[in-house]
Amino acid sequence: MDFGIQQIVSGLAIGGSYSLVALGFVLTFGVLNILNIAHVQTIMIAPIALALLIAGGLAPGLAMPLSLVITVAFGGVVFVVGLRPFLAHFRPTSNLASFIASFGISLFVENLVGAQLGSDPRSFPIPMPEGLWRIGGIEVVPIDCITLAVVVIVLVALALVVNRTNFGRAMRAVAENADVAAAQGISVERTILLTVLSASLLGGISGLLFAAESYSESPFMGFDYGLKGLVAMIVGGVTSPAGAVLAGLLLGLAEAATEAYLSSTFRDVITFGLLFAVLILRPQGLFVGTTKGVRP
Amino acid sequence: MALVLDGLSASYGNANVIRDVSLRIEAGEICAIIGPNGAGKTTTLRAIMGYLPVTSGAIVGPAGVRLEGMRPHRIARLGIAYVPEGRGIFSSLTVRENLLVGATPLRASNPAEIGRQLESVLQRFPILRERVDQHAGLLSGGQQQMLAIGRALISAPQVLLLDEPSLGLAPIVRREIAELLCVLKASDDLTVLLVEQDVKLVQRCADFAHVLRRGSLLPRIGMSELADRDWLRDAYLGRHDGSDPDAR
Numbered sequence: 001m002d003f004g005i006q007q008i009v010s011g012l013a014i015g016g017s018y019s020l021v022a023l024g025f026v027l028t029f030g031v032l033n034i035l036n037i038a039h040v041q042t043i044m045i046a047p048i049a050l051a052l053l054i055a056g057g058l059a060p061g062l063a064m065p066l067s068l069v070i071t072v073a074f075g076g077v078v079f080v081v082g083l084r085p086f087l088a089h090f091r092p093t094s095n096l097a098s099f100i101a102s103f104g105i106s107l108f109v110e111n112l113v114g115a116q117l118g119s120d121p122r123s124f125p126i127p128m129p130e131g132l133w134r135i136g137g138i139e140v141v142p143i144d145c146i147t148l149a150v151v152v153i154v155l156v157a158l159a160l161v162v163n164r165t166n167f168g169r170a171m172r173a174v175a176e177n178a179d180v181a182a183a184q185g186i187s188v189e190r191t192i193l194l195t196v197l198s199a200s201l202l203g204g205i206s207g208l209l210f211a212a213e214s215y216s217e218s219p220f221m222g223f224d225y226g227l228k229g230l231v232a233m234i235v236g237g238v239t240s241p242a243g244a245v246l247a248g249l250l251l252g253l254a255e256a257a258t259e260a261y262l263s264s265t266f267r268d269v270i271t272f273g274l275l276f277a278v279l280i281l282r283p284q285g286l287f288v289g290t291t292k293g294v295r296p
Numbered sequence: 297m298a299l300v301l302d303g304l305s306a307s308y309g310n311a312n313v314i315r316d317v318s319l320r321i322e323a324g325e326i327c328a329i330i331g332p333n334g335a336g337k338t339t340t341l342r343a344i345m346g347y348l349p350v351t352s353g354a355i356v357g358p359a360g361v362r363l364e365g366m367r368p369h370r371i372a373r374l375g376i377a378y379v380p381e382g383r384g385i386f387s388s389l390t391v392r393e394n395l396l397v398g399a400t401p402l403r404a405s406n407p408a409e410i411g412r413q414l415e416s417v418l419q420r421f422p423i424l425r426e427r428v429d430q431h432a433g434l435l436s437g438g439q440q441q442m443l444a445i446g447r448a449l450i451s452a453p454q455v456l457l458l459d460e461p462s463l464g465l466a467p468i469v470r471r472e473i474a475e476l477l478c479v480l481k482a483s484d485d486l487t488v489l490l491v492e493q494d495v496k497l498v499q500r501c502a503d504f505a506h507v508l509r510r511g512s513l514l515p516r517i518g519m520s521e522l523a524d525r526d527w528l529r530d531a532y533l534g535r536h537d538g539s540d541p542d543a544r
Contacts, residue, residue, distance in 0.1 A: 166396075166403065169393050169396060169397050170397070172386070172388060172389060172393075173386050173397050176386050176387065176388055176389070177386065179347065179368075179380075180380060180384040180386070181386075181397070182367070182368035182369045182372070183345060183368055183369075183372055183377075183384075184372060184397050184398050184400050184401075184447070185369050185400035185403075185404075186369055186397070186400055187369045
């Protein structure tokens with residue numbers, strides 16, 4: 001029984017981290033209308049930056065927020081220097097070209113970091129609590145609890161920002177109709193940049209959580225975890241933030257169950273099996289159709 | 297003077313859509329642009345709003361500011377509000393959120409005013425107050441039009457560009473829109489440039505009108521010429537160039 005609950009907690013934890021990645025994709029896709037694959041590298045940059053900062057002597061309490069700042073800056077620079085000029089030139093004619101460009105930028109970043117720092121995985125620089133914690137009579141893995149707590153806090157904060165702030169309204173307005181949003185006085189360019197920065201923060205946080213959970217990090221971890229987040233985004237309905245969260249959790253639970261009751265070699269099979277099943281049976285996504293309002 | 301177009305030409309790519317368009321609207325006036333489909337009426341509004349490049353000519357806004365080359369969000373912040381064809385409300389946002397987005401220009405200039413302006417719009421459009429927390433996509437066409445206009449008015453603009461507000465709406469709603477425009481003309485210093493196909497609506501509230509035909513703007517006419525259906529038909533069809541109101 002305990003084992004089952006541990007699996008559920010573990011599944012929700014990793015699933016919650018997938019949700020953060022997926023949300024980064026959803027937010028950027030909403031305002032930009034392209035899938036920005038370069039986003040997956042924010043998952044990698046945060047733990048790598050953390051390792052370098054701690055190796056340089058910085059205390060973990062300072063290194064963690066600083067690694068997130070570096071990740072956000074990285075996301076912004078890659079967008080402004082790499083993707084945005086490309087979009088300005090090619091977007092009127094081809095979304096596919098923009099997507100491929102973002103893919104190329106992603107590979108470039110990954111290999112640049114790998115070349116500079118070595119491609120071997122290294123361990124997460126901050127020791128995690130060992131053993132099991134006892135919470136409410138249940139034994140759970142500490143990092144899973146920490147991850148869940150962080151994910152919940154981030155999701156609540158994000159929901160507040162998206163639904164209650166001027167920036168959140170601007171993001172939703174631009175996602176629905178950028179031309180009309182501009183006529184209301186909203187700077188579409190600035191809204192897009194802020195959205196990319198927000199997505200980078202989400203990616204960075206998820207990267208730290210992934211690296212802590214597996215106790216390892218590598219310059220090539222971006223694609224591995226990022227792809228799972230992308231699957232969650234698609235399964236959730238591409239444009240739906242709530243769908244992305246639910247699909248991420250579902251994916252995490254499915255993976256945990258597969259690892260526990262089948263074998264860990266089937267874990268990725270389950271992920272992509274779920275993706276194919278959804279694309280064939282309900283291509284609009286599992287959770288679209290439950291959102292309110294009418295999309296034009 | 298609130299809005300002047302001086303020899304304005306604009307194009308989509310290589311196709312020159314409007315040529316040498318000139319008009320002048322004083323503060324508090326309502327000017328209508330009428331004309332057949334494809335004449336370039338929407339293009340004119342979009343050119344003023346900065347959505348397409350101006351190939352030649354000038355656009356002078358309130359306080360004499362030159363608008364050519366400016367981006368749409370900057371022009372909006374200068375006090376020019378645009379209600380596009382088809383209303384352009386944000387379906388996935390609530391009525392309140394649509395209005396708050398419309399108040400964006402105020403955020404920079406006068407944030408304390410936003411609450412007051414929101415209240416004022418809800419008072420002017422009771423149906424919006426009733427549905428203030430509903431998603432805008434659930435409103436009827438006429439209600440969406442009121443929301444689009446309310447969203448434009450909330451920032452207390454000096455110039456309002458309205459693109460075919462009556463399109464697709466029932467006669468009773470068209471009357472309401474005409475009455476609203478008359479009230480705006482009387483109460484505020486609001487200057488309105490109205491693109492319309494519904495000549496009756498124009499007659500109810502406009503001060504003067506121009507016919508736009510195939511990218512060219514004919515000289516201004518009063519409401520009596522508008523009432524002359526034969527003259528109007530001939531102007532639309534290009535049988536005269538609009539300079540002589542007695543031409544047939």
